[in-house]
Amino acid sequence: MTRTRRVLLAERISDAKGERSESIDAQDLKLRTRAVQEGNVTIVDAAVDMSVSGDVDMIDRPSLGKWLTPEGLEQWDEIWVTTQDRLSRSDVHFMAFVFKVIEWSKVVVVLDDPQFNEQMHTSEGRLILHAKALGPAKELERIKVRVQESHDRRRFTNRWHGGFPSFGYRPLNIFIDGQPAAFLELDEDMVNVLREMRKQIIGGQSFLGVAKYLNSTGILTARDRARLRKGKPVKSKGVEGVQEKWSETTVRNVLISDSTQGLKKHKTETVYGMDGHPVRLAEPVFTEDEWDSLQAAVARRRMTTVRRVNGTNPMYGVTFCAECDAKAVQKESRRNDKCYRYYRCGAFPKEDRCRNIVMRAEQVDEFVEIAFLQKFGKVRVTKRVWSPGSDTTKELTEVTRRMERLRKQDEEGDWDDDQEGYRFRMNQYKARRKALEAMPVVLSGWLEEDQGMTFAELWPTLDLDGKRKQLISSGFKVMVGNKTFAITPTPDNYEERKVKADALSPEEVNRVNAFHAARLSNPFS
Structure with a gap:
């Protein structure tokens, strides 16, 4: 069988x-x-x-x-x-x-x-x-x-290559000559989110603060939006149905990626066309001035020393232990139904803390306020405003590099069958280089714009956290400890104070004199 x-x-x-x-x-x-x-x-x-x-x-x-x-x-x-x-x-x-x-x-x-x-x-x-x-x-x-030749031809066009679009954009599928073609267009909902993110960063918010805002308001990431467009559920860490969370890193990456400017990328590099200009897939989210000021604000972010981890500590990031330079933390105690606040060494772990470094918080707060107003009270308040400038150096370098590469290709015979195409592309590069060389170079940077008030006038309008941030941005650092109370920058000496006394009210003069008398007697010993 x-x-x-x-x-x-x-x-x-x-x-x-x-x-x-x-x-x-x-x-x-x-x-x-x-x-x-x-x-x-x-x-x-x-x-x-x-x-x-x-x-x-x-x-x-x-x-x-x-x-x-x-x-x-x-x-x-x-x-x-x-x-x-x-x-x-x-x-x-x-x-x-x-x-x-x-x-x-x-x-x-x-x-x-x-x-x-x-x-x-x-x-x-x-x-x-x-x-x-x-x-x-x-x-x-x-x-x-x-297939590669097809990709190469499309690489220098404004067609979308697929995948999931950068935050701020959505795919647009249309037919050209009877064939489907994919492009990108601005998504107004995401554009509004990006503008709010920029506003918060320019205003001094941290990346973590922006991430918390996005998560609390239920803003979807670019990846989750792409999944929903394909009819799939949102997904986080392999779990479907759970929305992906924003983090400090994702916020920063979105804000520094020039993909939000509609530029085409290939292997993380911006793609340039024959005219020497970047290939743009869609309209940019930000104007050039808005983009430059955002990048400057991102670069200046300093997060580690200014974050407040205790909601009731008005001096976190300002007061430090004089023995080990660790941040001072605030502690409270109650005696006879009265609350007392103290600053002490905040070194971690607990056994590493400097012993017996305890100072009355109210006295520190008052003396720091006096020192700040003495130093800056009559100084005008300014706001940092970004001046975009115009510097074509980067694009000029890129155009020159492309011309050199084109010449090398011609020497190797890559353009033997298309000399007309070679001359056309080279002439495009030369014209662009000539135009760039004729443009003046104006350096971009931050300018200080007067806000119409002094710091003495501003101070009463700030809440505790606003005052804390102002002290940090002014460079104030207070070293506290047994028989130690040192403020940086150093308050004015007696002669300087006499010169300024005529500009201060009698009450301010009394407070300044009391401050220096207290420092000399060292009430914390």
């Missing part, structure tokens, strides 16, 4: 547009027709790999791969394909598979090559199979070249 042969059908169609492949239905019909003709065949399954390139190794294919594991191999005796290239277009992968099949004692049936299985088992036959495999391998190389 003839044993029934267990057959696995292997069907594949490539995702490469240049490959002329049989459809899966056509492959399946041919293989099943052959099974009916054979008669003693049981089809175990059809391993169908849709949109899988011919250079993907067979063991790595989604459907076929599971049948090539030890468990899968036990379930079939023969593997059938319509043509050899349905197995592989890579001669290396193909020959490795041939030797594996021999090792497994399996049979391979190729419908359009009846001698295939027989040739596998002789050295001469394997040489013939390798020769046959070179044809599909060469065709695969040609396909890759055509």
Whole structure:
């Protein structure tokens, strides 16, 4: 009695547009027709790999791969394909598979090559199979070249290459000459979010503060928005249905990426067109002035020494331990229904704290306020305003670099068949370089704009945290400890105070004198 042969059908169609492949239905019909003709065949399954390139190794294919594991191999005796290239277009992968099949004692049936299985088992036959495999391998190389050329042509256009767009944009699919084409357009909802993020950073907010704002208001990340557009649920850390959280890093990355300016990127580098200008996929979110001021504000962010971790400590980041330079923390105690505040060494862990470094917080707060107003009370309050300037140095360097690369390509013969195209591109570069060289260089930077008041007038309008931030931005640092109370910057000496006394009210003069008298007597000892 003839044993029934267990057959696995292997069907594949490539995702490469240049490959002329049989459809899966056509492959399946041919293989099943052959099974009916054979008669003693049981089809175990059809391993169908849709949109899988011919250079993907067979063991790595989604459907076929599971049948090539030890468990899968036990379930079939023969593997059938319509043509050899349905197995592989890579001669290396193909020959490795041939030797594996021999090792497994399996049979391979190729419908359009009846001698295939027989040739596998002789050295001469394997040489013939390798020769046959070179044809599909060469065709695969040609396909890759055509696909790459297509990508290269589109790289310098304003078409969208796919993936998920940068925050601020959404894909726009239209038809051009009957063919689908993808572009990007501004998403007004995300643009408003980016403008609010910029406003907060310019205003002095930290990246963490912006992240907390975005999370509390339920703002979706670019990745989550892309998933929803595709009909998929939001996803965070592999858990579907959970919204991805913003962090300090993601906020910063979004704000420093010039992708928000609609510029096209390739391997993290900005793509430049033949005219020497960056290729723009869509309109920018920010104007050039807004972008420059945002980048300057991001670069100036200093987070580690100014964050307030205790909501009731008005001097966090201002007061420090005189013994070890650790930040001083605020502690409270109650005696006879009265609350007393103290500053003490905040070193961590607890056992590393300097002992007996305790000072009354109210006295420190008052003396620091006096010192600040004495030093800056009559100084005008200014606001830092960004002046964009105009510096073409970066673009000029890039244009010059591209001209040099174009000349090298011409010397190597890359433009022998298109000298007209070479001259056109070189003339474009020369014209752009000439225009850039004619532009004046005006350095960008921050300017101080008068706000119409002095710090003495501003101080009463600030809350505790506003005063704390003002002290930090003014460079105030207070070292507190036993028999130590030192303020930086140093308050004015007595002679300086006499000069300023006529500009102060009698009450302010009394407070300043009391402050210096207290410092001399050292009430904290």
